[in-house]
Every structure is written in C-alpha cells, then in structure tokens.
Amino acid sequence: MNKALKTKSNLEKVLASGNFAVTGELGPPRSANREEVVEKAKHLVGNVDSVNVTDNQTAVVRMSSLAASLIAQQNGLEANMQMVCRDRNRIAMQSDILGASALGINNLLILSGDHQTFGDHPEAKNVYDLDSINLIRALKVMRDEGKLLSGQEMPEDGRPKLFIGAAYNPFADPEDYRVIRAAKKVDAGVDFMQSQCIYDMERFRKFMKRAVEMGLTERTHFLAGVTPLKSLGMARYMKNNVPGITMPDSYIERLKGVAKEKQEEEGIKMACEQIQEFREMKGISGVHLMLVEWEHMVPTMVKEAKLVPRPAL
Amino acid sequence: MIIAERKPLDEIKSFVKGLRRVLVVGCRGCVTVCNAGGTKEVELLASLLRLDASKDDLPLTVDEFTLERQCDPEYVDELSDLMDKRYDAVLSMACSIGPQFLSRRYPEERVFPALNTCFLGGALAHGIWAEHCQACGNCVIHLFGGLCPISRCSKSLLNGPCGGSAGGKCEVSKEIDCVWHLIVEKITREGRMEEFSRMDLVKDWRSSRDGGPRKIVRQELLK
Amino acid sequence: MTAVTAEKTETATIETKGWEPKIIAFCCQYCAYSAADMAGSMRLQYPTDVEIVLIPCTGRFDVILALRAFEKGADGVYVAGCLEGNCHFLDGNIRAKKRVNFLKGELAGVGFEPERVEMFNLSASQGPRFAEIANGFTEKIRELGPRPGKKI
Numbered sequence: 001m002n003k004a005l006k007t008k009s010n011l012e013k014v015l016a017s018g019n020f021a022v023t024g025e026l027g028p029p030r031s032a033n034r035e036e037v038v039e040k041a042k043h044l045v046g047n048v049d050s051v052n053v054t055d056n057q058t059a060v061v062r063m064s065s066l067a068a069s070l071i072a073q074q075n076g077l078e079a080n081m082q083m084v085c086r087d088r089n090r091i092a093m094q095s096d097i098l099g100a101s102a103l104g105i106n107n108l109l110i111l112s113g114d115h116q117t118f119g120d121h122p123e124a125k126n127v128y129d130l131d132s133i134n135l136i137r138a139l140k141v142m143r144d145e146g147k148l149l150s151g152q153e154m155p156e157d158g159r160p161k162l163f164i165g166a167a168y169n170p171f172a173d174p175e176d177y178r179v180i181r182a183a184k185k186v187d188a189g190v191d192f193m194q195s196q197c198i199y200d201m202e203r204f205r206k207f208m209k210r211a212v213e214m215g216l217t218e219r220t221h222f223l224a225g226v227t228p229l230k231s232l233g234m235a236r237y238m239k240n241n242v243p244g245i246t247m248p249d250s251y252i253e254r255l256k257g258v259a260k261e262k263q264e265e266e267g268i269k270m271a272c273e274q275i276q277e278f279r280e281m282k283g284i285s286g287v288h289l290m291l292v293e294w295e296h297m298v299p300t301m302v303k304e305a306k307l308v309p310r311p312a313l
Numbered sequence: 314m315i316i317a318e319r320k321p322l323d324e325i326k327s328f329v330k331g332l333r334r335v336l337v338v339g340c341r342g343c344v345t346v347c348n349a350g351g352t353k354e355v356e357l358l359a360s361l362l363r364l365d366a367s368k369d370d371l372p373l374t375v376d377e378f379t380l381e382r383q384c385d386p387e388y389v390d391e392l393s394d395l396m397d398k399r400y401d402a403v404l405s406m407a408c409s410i411g412p413q414f415l416s417r418r419y420p421e422e423r424v425f426p427a428l429n430t431c432f433l434g435g436a437l438a439h440g441i442w443a444e445h446c447q448a449c450g451n452c453v454i455h456l457f458g459g460l461c462p463i464s465r466c467s468k469s470l471l472n473g474p475c476g477g478s479a480g481g482k483c484e485v486s487k488e489i490d491c492v493w494h495l496i497v498e499k500i501t502r503e504g505r506m507e508e509f510s511r512m513d514l515v516k517d518w519r520s521s522r523d524g525g526p527r528k529i530v531r532q533e534l535l536k
Numbered sequence: 537m538t539a540v541t542a543e544k545t546e547t548a549t550i551e552t553k554g555w556e557p558k559i560i561a562f563c564c565q566y567c568a569y570s571a572a573d574m575a576g577s578m579r580l581q582y583p584t585d586v587e588i589v590l591i592p593c594t595g596r597f598d599v600i601l602a603l604r605a606f607e608k609g610a611d612g613v614y615v616a617g618c619l620e621g622n623c624h625f626l627d628g629n630i631r632a633k634k635r636v637n638f639l640k641g642e643l644a645g646v647g648f649e650p651e652r653v654e655m656f657n658l659s660a661s662q663g664p665r666f667a668e669i670a671n672g673f674t675e676k677i678r679e680l681g682p683r684p685g686k687k688i
Binding site: 321322323326353356357360361362363364365366367368369370 | 598599600603604606607642643645646647648684685686
C-alpha cells in the first residue's frame with residue numbers, strides 16, 4: 001500500500017501506521033436538534049478513530065450527513081461522512097463532495113443506499129444516477145486527477161482530499177460473487193471498506209481467505225463490522241427480517257442459555273470474542289462498531305475489547 | 314409491449330358522474346394483448362357503467378367502439394362520425410398515448426384515461442406481466458447476459474447486486490427476482506466473469522427521458 | 537325445462553309485489569345440464585324463473601355474459617359445472633370459478649351484492665342437488681330483492 005498519505009484523515013493515518021483501527025457509527029437525528037448529535041458524539045470521543053455519519057439510513061429522513069458530520073467534528077470526532085446514491089444525481093453528489101472537503105471532512109463512505117420503500121417516504125422518487133462503484137471511481141478521479149466526471153479540471157489546491165470508503169457484504173447473495181464485487185470496489189479506487197454486521201464467522205473467514213488470495217487486502221483496508229446482540233429477541237429479529245445478514249443458530253442457542261437480564265452482557269462478550277479473532281485474522285485492519293441508538297455502550301465495549309486507548313497520530 | 318391495467322372502478326365512475334352520454338374507446342394494440350383495453354374490456358366496462366347508472370336510475374348512455382390503434386392518426390380518424398354525435402365524455406381504454414391522441418384530434422371532447430399505463434414488459438404466463446425495459450434509449454443488455462439491470466434492478470445498478478440481494482430475491486420484495494443474481498449466474502455459466510468484472514460503464518441518461526421528451530424523425534419515411 | 541313452485545310467492549316484500557326472482561343459470565352440458573334433466577324426470581320442483589343456458593363447459597362462461605344478463609333484467613346469475621377435478625376439459629370449471637370471483641368484485645364495484653352471482657359444482661347424477669341449488673339460490677336472491685335499479 002502506498003505509504004504517502006493521500007489525505008489529512010486520521011483514519012488513514014491509523015491504518016497506514018499499522019494500528020488496528022476502530023470506527024464507530026452515529027445516526028443523525030430525525031430533527032434539526034444538534035444537541036442529539038453532540039450527546040451521541042460524547043460516547044464516541046476517544047474511543048474510535050473516525051465515526052461514520054449515516055446518510056438518511058434505511059431511507060428515513062434525518063439531518064443531512066454533511067451537517068451532522070460537521071457537528072461531530074466540532075465535538076472532537078473525525079467524521080466519516082456517508083453518501084448514498086439513492087437521493088442525489090451526479091451533479092448533487094459531486095457538489096456535496098466538493099463542499100464536504102472544503103468544510104474539512106476527510107473521509108467519505110459511498111453506498112448504494114437502502115431502497116426508499118423501507119423508509120418513511122416510500123412515495124419518493126429515487127435517483128440512482130450513478131451506482132456506488134461509479135461514484136467511487138468518480139471520487140478517485142476528482143481527488144487524484146483533479147477532474148470532475150465531465151472532464152472539467154480543478155486546480156491542484158481545489159481537489160477534494162477525501163479518504164474513500166465503501167461497504168462490503170459477504171453475507172448477501174450470490175455468495176461466490178460477493179468477493180468479486182468487493183474487488184470491483186477495490187479496482188474503482190476505494191481506500192477502506194467496512195462490512196455489514198458479522199455473525200456468520202464461518203462464511204466471513206471463507207470470504208476473507210479469498211480476498212487475501214486475490215490480493216485485495218494489500219490494496220485496500222478491510223474493517224470488520226461488529227454489532228453486539230442486545231438480546232435473544234434482537235438475534236431472532238435479525239435472523240428472520242434483515243436482508244443481507246446471516247445469523248447462525250449457535251448465536252441464538254448461546255443467548256437462549258443466558259437469563260434475560262444477562263443477555264446484553266453476553267452479547268458484548270460474544271462481540272469481544274469476535275473482535276479478538278478479527279485482530280488475528282489475516283487481511284483485517286480494524287473493526288467497525290455499529291452500536292446504533294446504543295452509542296452509550298461504546299465506551300464499555302471498547303474497554304472490554306481492549307481497543308482503547310486509541311493512538312494519537 | 315406496453316402493459317396497462319384498468320383504473321379502479323370508483324375512479325372511472327367519478328369521471329362520468331352526472332354525465333349522460335359516454336363513449337368508451339378500446340385499442341387493438343398492446344392493451345388488447347394484455348387484456349386491459351380491447352373489445353372485451355370495453356364491453357365489460359361499458360356494461361358495468363350502465364348497470365351502475367341503472368342502479369341509481371340515471372339516464373346514462375354508454376357507447377362502445379374499439380380502434381385498431383389509438384396511437385396512429387389514421388385510426389383515430391375513424392371515430393369522426395361517432396364524434397359528430399358529441400359525447401359528454403370519452404373514456405379511452407388505451408395506454409396514455411390513446412387519450413392524448415384522441416383529445417388532440419377531437420379537441421372539443423373531454424377525454425379521460427380509463428387505464429393506468431404501467432410499464433414496458435411481457436407476459437411471464439397468461440395473467441402475469443413483468444417489466445423488462447425502461448426505454449432508456451441506449452440498450453446495453455448484451456453487456457449483462459441479455460438481462461436489463463436498468464429496468465429490472467430496483468436501483469438500476471450497473472454494478473450489482475447490492476447488499477440486499479438474498480436468495481435470488483430483491484430487498485424490496487420477495488416477489489421481485491434480483492436481476493443481478495440472474496446476471497451473475499448467466500455470466501458465470503458463460504465463463505465471462507473475468508472480463509465482466511472489469512467492465513466500467515457509467516450510464517449516459519441523455520438518451521432516456523432525462524434528455525427531455527424524445528422524438529424520432531426518419532426522413533426516408535416522411536411524405 | 538320448467539317446474540312449478542307456487543308456495544313461495546307470498547314471501548315477496550311489499551315494495552316488490554308481483555316480483556319473482558329472474559335467475560340465469562349457465563350450465564355445463566356434461567354435468568349440471570344433465571342433472572337438470574334428471575331433476576325434471578324425477579319431477580323434482582324448482583322455480584320456473586330459473587332459465588337455463590346450455591354451455592359446452594363452464595370454461596365457456598365469460599363475465600360479459602353475466603353482465604348482459606343483469607343489464608337485461610336478471611336478478612341473479614349462477615354458473616354450474618362439474619365437480620372440481622372432473623371437468624371434461626380438465627380445468628374449465630376452475631377457470632369459471634376464478635371468473636365468478638372476479639365478477640363478484642366488479643359487481644361490488646357498481647353497488648351490486650356479490651352474492652347475486654355464484655359458482656356451483658355437481659355431477660350429472662345429482663338431480664336432487666340441482667333442484668336444491670336452484671331453490672336455494674332463488675331463495676337467496678328473493679331475500680336480496682330485485683337487482684339494484686330494476687324496473688318492476
């Protein structure tokens with residue numbers, strides 16, 4: 001991997017220095033209340049290297065990811081601003097990318113985005129002008145070659161210096177193709193990738209083995225997605241209702257064997273065991289902690305998993 | 314073909330409420346093939362409207378006529394004798410092109426669409442139709458194993474399948490096949506994955522509706 | 537094909553005085569029509585106002601036939617075909633059932649009671665069942681009254 005840093009991103013520095021990276025997640029409020037962002041940020045400061053700020057996740061209208069990213073940065077975090085292809089065309093996306101960079105955002109994570117039928121405005125028209133891989137490539141050209149999609153050139157000092165992120169999901173179908181799709185993102189120029197929540201370790205190991213064999217982990221940092229299970233009910237819900245997540249029965253069995261009030265603790269313990277394995281897994285450069293609407297548990301989580309203190313670079 | 318379906322009866326009833334003379338016009342094109350607006354469907358709708366009026370003792374006359382096509386002026390002309398009788402409303406049972414052509418040719422008439430025009434598709438079986446094309450104006454299906462990701466992927470992804478693809482089905486609904494799952498299977502069978510995974514296509518939407526309403530002019534066919 | 541019922545007429549309500557339910561029965565030649573024959577030869581009674589229309593199979597039944605019947609003054613329409621699984625043309629009666637169900641929805645859409653149309657299945661040997669269906673359906677229509685908007 002190129003040692004010269006491409007951006008001012010703290011996450012890039014952590015990854016480049018060979019430290020095991022930790023990223024978190026922060027969902028903006030369904031209102032203009034900046035205090036909610038500030039409150040969530042408190043639990044994350046010092047515990048993660050960078051925090052994903054979601055872009056109208058699950059197609060529910062929330063404060064814009066750019067605005068919430070800025071508030072997070074004003075409160076001691078480094079934002080990893082998410083951008084989905086669902087709501088903007090190539091004009092708006094490039095414009096927001098330029099704006100984000102100008103406002104001091106250092107990381108941009110690109111996703112296709114959940115379909116709007118899942119959200120609070122299923123009546124909406126979607127865009128999908130570019131898809132995530134199109135946009136990754138476009139952003140890389142903007143940053144490294146100083147050109148917009150149109151070919152319009154930008155001055156050297158006007159290029160958006162963004163560390164480019166994407167998602168990978170070893171658990172969606174068709175299984176054999178998932179690593180090829182990840183490879184397409186690597187080819188398109190992604191710098192780091194975070195996975196969907198991992199529970200099916202067997203399938204994940206298989207995926208990573210192939211990714212390593214294909215040399216993908218030499219070219220891009222792979223972070224493993226972790227969401228501790230809060231309860232048996234949550235495990236069952238995820239097994240049956242969340243597309244793109246596979247939940248092995250062993251998880252359900254293990255939680256079943258624990259009293260209801262101890263399940264949360266057990267869930268954290270299980271997640272810590274996973275993190276331990278990820279630390280030793282070839283090709284994994286860090287973990288992405290997704291404790292959505294459970295941000296206050298992050299300090300406990302990182303302590304138990306021995307992920308703190310975070311390096312100051 | 315263009316796939317359409319009849320509007321809800323209540324909506325059609327609201328179009329003719331309080332009127333006395335109505336003409337229902339069918340089309341022998343696509344909407345006959347998809348059983349939405351041919352002679353049979355015209356008879357059925359006209360009969361229902363008459364029964365509805367008779368129930369409330371209203372003096373409604375409903376005439377029926379089916380044209381060869383409603384999207385060609387020479388066929389639309391065939392209505393001119395009937396139109397001399399002047400109707401309070403004309404219900405077109407063609408795709409939305411029909412009512413537009415009827416009102417252009419007979420500007421004095423109030424023309425209503427009796428169908429909802431749904432999509433470009435084909436019949437998977439009698440009684441089941443599915444979308445297969447979005448008329449983007451620049452066909453690329455040969456690059457995708459002969460399957461169209463623009464119209465058949467919920468997100469029109471050129472680099473799918475997204476993370477919501479599960480068991481060959483789309484995250485939007487289990488009723489929707491994930492076309493990207495089918496594309497990957499097809500490309501794998503053809504042994505073209507290596508070349509396929511290197512494809513770098515960004516769609517130029519100008520040929521689609523995004524370039525404004527489209528028109529084709531062919532000089533060799535003009536009079 | 538006629539039979540007589542006199543004892544039922546007095547149940548007609550005041551506003552429909554003099555009204556007798558007019559029923560059209562679309563009967564498949566392989567079963568219901570033969571069953572009607574048998575009912576006749578067994579001298580079983582069923583209402584005179586049930587008019588039987590012979591069709592080669594209930595698969596020939598079309599929604600528009602029933603609608604035209606209603607337009608021309610029928611108060612109820614039923615389709616009688618072979619027992620499911622015994623259609624001479626394999627699935628004509630299954631198709632007819634789907635059309636009858638569709639028609640119920642269309643009738644409801646114009647304010648008619650969906651019960652004014654039904655599908656029945658019986659075999660050629662069920663003469664008494666034919667009479668029972670004719671009587672039962674007529675009674676049902678009598679309860680519903682004349683079809684909406686019918687001029688008496």
